[in-house]
Amino acid sequence: MTPAIDLAKQQGIQYQVHQYQHDAAAASYGLEAAEKLALAPEQVFKTLVVQLDTKQLAVAVLPVNQQLNMKLMAKALGAKKAEMANANDVMRSTGYVLGGVSPLGQKKRLPTVIDSSAQQFRSIYVSAGRRGLEIELKASDLCQLLGGSFALIGH
Numbered sequence: 001m002t003p004a005i006d007l008a009k010q011q012g013i014q015y016q017v018h019q020y021q022h023d024a025a026a027a028s029y030g031l032e033a034a035e036k037l038a039l040a041p042e043q044v045f046k047t048l049v050v051q052l053d054t055k056q057l058a059v060a061v062l063p064v065n066q067q068l069n070m071k072l073m074a075k076a077l078g079a080k081k082a083e084m085a086n087a088n089d090v091m092r093s094t095g096y097v098l099g100g101v102s103p104l105g106q107k108k109r110l111p112t113v114i115d116s117s118a119q120q121f122r123s124i125y126v127s128a129g130r131r132g133l134e135i136e137l138k139a140s141d142l143c144q145l146l147g148g149s150f151a152l153i154g155h
Contacts, residue, residue, distance in 0.1 A: 008135060016135070016137075017133065021132060031064050043063075044125045045124050046127075049084075050068070053079050056110075057085055058082070058110050058111040059110045061126060062115040069152075070082045070083060076151035077111055093108050095107035103126055103146055112143075114142060115152065116150045123138055124136070124138075
């Protein structure tokens with residue numbers, strides 16, 4: 001179990017865990033998950049941690065086949081600017097290693113924005129907190145668990 005799975009279980013939401021053999025040579029953890037689980041990349045979401053102009057960290061959850069639009073992310077959280085957070089800050093704040101960062105069960109709850117495209121799917125897949133482990137759940141449940149919001153943040 002991971003903190004992400006523990007949180008979903010504690011909160012009594014419906015979820016399903018999917019495991020695959022992670023390849024250390026994979027260029028993209030998210031695209032690898034989509035490929036190995038035979039899923040559309042638009043339905044598999046990656047978790048990125050950004051730093052806002054206030055030095056506040058925040059979480060972006062978007063499809064693995066998209067790039068984060070920093071301007072849209074900053075705007076979604078009322079900041080002037082967003083940039084990728086330092087890897088050490090990400091690991092210290094979330095408690096997860098890069099490539100296995102889950103939006104769920106982080107050590108410290110951060111402001112979270114989920115790309116609005118997630119709402120078109122019956123369920124979406126996000127990291128369950130370890131490379132090779134995904135958790136499938138409703139986007140609305142994910143948003144509720146995180147106290148997050150939906151906005152267009154990818155391109």
